[in-house]
Amino acid sequence: MLIAEKPCTWPVVPLSAKSVLLRGAPLARKILPRWAQRFLLLHMLGVNRPYARLRAVASRLCLERELLPWIAQRYRHVLFVGTSSYTFHYEDLFRRDQYTTIEVQPRGAAWGAADHIVAPIEEIGRHRPDGSFDSIILNGVFGFGVDQPDHKRRVIAALHRALAPGGLLLVGWNTDLHDDPAPLLLPYFAPAGEEPCSERRAFAPDETHVYDFYTRRPDQ
Numbered sequence: 001m002l003i004a005e006k007p008c009t010w011p012v013v014p015l016s017a018k019s020v021l022l023r024g025a026p027l028a029r030k031i032l033p034r035w036a037q038r039f040l041l042l043h044m045l046g047v048n049r050p051y052a053r054l055r056a057v058a059s060r061l062c063l064e065r066e067l068l069p070w071i072a073q074r075y076r077h078v079l080f081v082g083t084s085s086y087t088f089h090y091e092d093l094f095r096r097d098q099y100t101t102i103e104v105q106p107r108g109a110a111w112g113a114a115d116h117i118v119a120p121i122e123e124i125g126r127h128r129p130d131g132s133f134d135s136i137i138l139n140g141v142f143g144f145g146v147d148q149p150d151h152k153r154r155v156i157a158a159l160h161r162a163l164a165p166g167g168l169l170l171v172g173w174n175t176d177l178h179d180d181p182a183p184l185l186l187p188y189f190a191p192a193g194e195e196p197c198s199e200r201r202a203f204a205p206d207e208t209h210v211y212d213f214y215t216r217r218p219d220q
């Protein structure tokens, strides 16, 4: 007997594995452990592929091989601002209870440390007591979300409160993206004076990225 074929009533949506994974991202963040999220993002979605060049440039190698290991040796509690698929392994440079990350985007939590805060850095005071950190790394945040002078001022005031007296602030920024943030920073921070963080690290002519180092001034 021939059965008449029924017209399909389900919408036919051509979904690639990638779009299925992306659509399920908020759910995946809730139910999957971080290692599984990272595996999917790195090995199935290839989220790190666009950053292959970035991960090999001199400024990034300086951060990963010189500055972060030095900070890890010297400072007890460290806060890293802004997480991405190419920063998650920085956690391995630190002892377990030494390293905290903060990122405004919920999706950045997959790349955060075991101690990770989902919030804008200017609200760090809602999540940790003042003076909680001995060093704060603010790399690639000015010019990448914190752009206007007023916003920068709020971030700088929050960094000053979060940092312990004498603590080290590392500011990584791009000279072609915005003005030098020094005039905004100097009321709160003094230039740091100790090697390898005694003066600006620059990577010209190949890069516009620089690192500046500051220590927290006492409360005014």
Ligand SMILES: C[S@@+](CC[C@H](N)C(=O)[O-])C[C@H]1O[C@@H](n2cnc3c(N)ncnc32)[C@H](O)[C@@H]1O
Pocket (backbone or CB within 6 Å): 081, 082, 083, 084, 087, 102, 103, 104, 105, 108, 119, 120, 121, 122, 138, 139, 140, 141, 144, 145, 146
């Ligand atoms: C260019 S990436 C830099 C990532 C990382 N800090 C690094 O060293 O490469 C900028 C990151 O800062 C985050 N970001 C921007 N504004 C922020 C804020 N107010 N608080 C926390 N994270 C912020 C962005 O969401 C993004 O993930």
